[in-house]
Every structure is written in structure tokens, then in C-alpha cells.
Amino acid sequence: MTTQFPTTAGRSTVQLTGQDLIGKGTRRLCYEFPGNPAYCIKIPKAKKNGVLQQRREVKYYEKLQRRGISTDLITNYHGCIETSLGTGYVYDAVRDEDGNISRHLELYLREQPEHYLEYLRLLREIEQYLFENQVLFYDLNTWNILCRKTGNDSFEPYIIDGVGDVVAIPVLNLSRALVLQKIRRRWMRFIRKLTKRFDWMSEYRVSH
Ligand SMILES: Nc1ncnc2c1ncn2[C@@H]1O[C@H](COP(=O)(O)OP(=O)(O)O)[C@@H](O)[C@H]1O
Numbered sequence: 014m015t016t017q018f019p020t021t022a023g024r025s026t027v028q029l030t031g032q033d034l035i036g037k038g039t040r041r042l043c044y045e046f047p048g049n050p051a052y053c054i055k056i057p058k059a060k061k062n063g064v065l066q067q068r069r070e071v072k073y074y075e076k077l078q079r080r081g082i083s084t085d086l087i088t089n090y091h092g093c094i095e096t097s098l099g100t101g102y103v104y105d106a107v108r109d110e111d112g113n114i115s116r117h118l119e120l121y122l123r124e125q126p127e128h129y130l131e132y133l134r135l136l137r138e139i140e141q142y143l144f145e146n147q148v149l150f151y152d153l154n155t156w157n158i159l160c161r162k163t164g165n166d167s168f169e170p171y172i173i174d175g176v177g178d179v180v181a182i183p184v185l186n187l188s189r190a191l192v193l194q195k196i197r198r199r200w201m202r203f204i205r206k207l208t209k210r211f212d213w214m215s216e217y218r219v220s221h
């Protein structure tokens with residue numbers, strides 16, 4: 014997902030209120046960028062590791078940007094900005110075609126099982142993306158994937174969180190083989206969990 018970052022020149026601090034809140038995670042709160050619905054601003058919660066993890070994520074996104082990898086399935090990171098609630102981190106916002114904020118894959122899986130063929134397609138697309146671009150996804154779960162609704166029963170997946178690695182001492186240049194091994198291990202774990210929950214997942218074949 015690639016969009017043009019709004020200019021912040023001349024804007025000192027972005028004022029955020031509860032009305033701008035889009036979603037809450039365990040580590041961050043996510044707000045709509047006032048006046049720029051294509052973007053959201055994430056504010057780490059006061060806890061120390063929230064900020065630490067945010068910094069790690071930023072480093073990983075910058076590394077991906079330097080590598081020039083496709084950002085088709087991730088919400089691009091556009092830099093940090095001062096807000097009335099502290100330092101915020103700007104990302105693309107995921108919205109359905111009608112402009113509403115897109116919903117989590119988890120909610121679709123629970124509430125609209127009839128679209129299972131589309132979910133299978135979407136999972137294959139994510140698998141392909143992660144392996145082809147060698148993108149690590151440490152927190153691979155169905156709350157960190159949003160489904161952008163493009164029609165009555167068609168979706169595009171977006172990874173909003175959990176991209177990168179969580180290791181105390183990051184090895185900056187893991188070999189390609191080691192990266193692929195890590196991705197495979199995590200992907201298999203994710204698929205196994207889904208297979209335990211949904212019968213239709215028996216149709217899913219990991220192909221990487
Ligand atoms: N790019 C985005 N577009 C739309 N909503 C988002 C986006 N990123 C996060 N959200 C919403 O904010 C919530 C928390 O964001 P997330 O990045 O997952 O935080 P955490 O790191 O605390 O898990 C998400 O579950 C989702 O509801």
C-alpha cells in the first residue's frame with residue numbers, strides 16, 4: 014500500500030481526541046490522522062516495551078524500504094509526528110471501498126464463514142507475499158490482518174502489525190536461507206492453529 018504522505022510543514026502538533034480513535038491493541042492506540050483519512054497515527058502506550066517495540070518496528074520498515082521490497086500487503090510507515098498525546102507513528106490507514114475502516118480477518122472468519130473460499134485465496138496471497146519478499150512476521154495472528162472489502166465477497170488483505178523480528182540482539186543480515194526458515198516456521202504455526210479451528214482449512218496447502 015503506497016500513498017503520498019501529507020505535508021506536516023508548518024504544523025507543530027497534531028491534536029488528537031477520543032473521537033479520532035480507530036482501534037486499540039495491547040501495545041498501541043491507533044487514531045485517524047485528522048484531516049487525512051488515508052493515514053493513521055499509532056501512539057505506543059506508556060509502558061516501556063511499547064515504545065521499544067515501536068522503535069524495532071520502525072527500524073524493520075526502514076530496512077524494507079531500503080531494500081525496495083513490495084509494500085503491497087503492508088501498511089507503509091511514513092515517519093513520526095508530534096501529537097497532543099505524545100509522539101505518534103504514521104502509517105497508511107486501511108479502508109474499505111466505501112471509506113469505512115476495514116475489519117479484522119478474525120471477525121470475518123467468525124462472523125462470515127460463508128466466504129471461506131475467499132479466505133483461502135487471501136491466505137495464499139499473504140503466504141506468497143511473505144516468502145517472495147522475505148518479510149518476517151513475528152506476531153502472525155488474525156487480529157493483525159485487516160481485510161479491505163472491495164466487493165460483496167471480495168477482500169484484499171493488509172498486514173497492520175507484527176512485521177519484523179523480536180530478538181534482543183538483532184542479527185541485521187540473516188542469510189536468505191535462515192530468513193526463509195524463520196518465515197516457514199511461523200507460517201506453519203499460524204496455519205496449524207487455523208486448521209484446528211476451521212474444517213475448510215483442510216483445503217489449504219502450504220506451497221513454500
Ligand atoms: N493501518 C491501520 N488501518 C486501520 N486500522 C488500524 C491500522 N493499524 C491498526 N489499526 C487498528 O488499531 C488496532 C491496534 O493496532 P496495532 O498496530 O495492532 O497495535 P498493537 O501493536 O497494540 O497490537 C488494530 O487492531 C486495528 O483495529
Ligand SMILES: [Mg+2]
Nearest residue numbers: 038156157174
Ligand atoms: Mg496488533
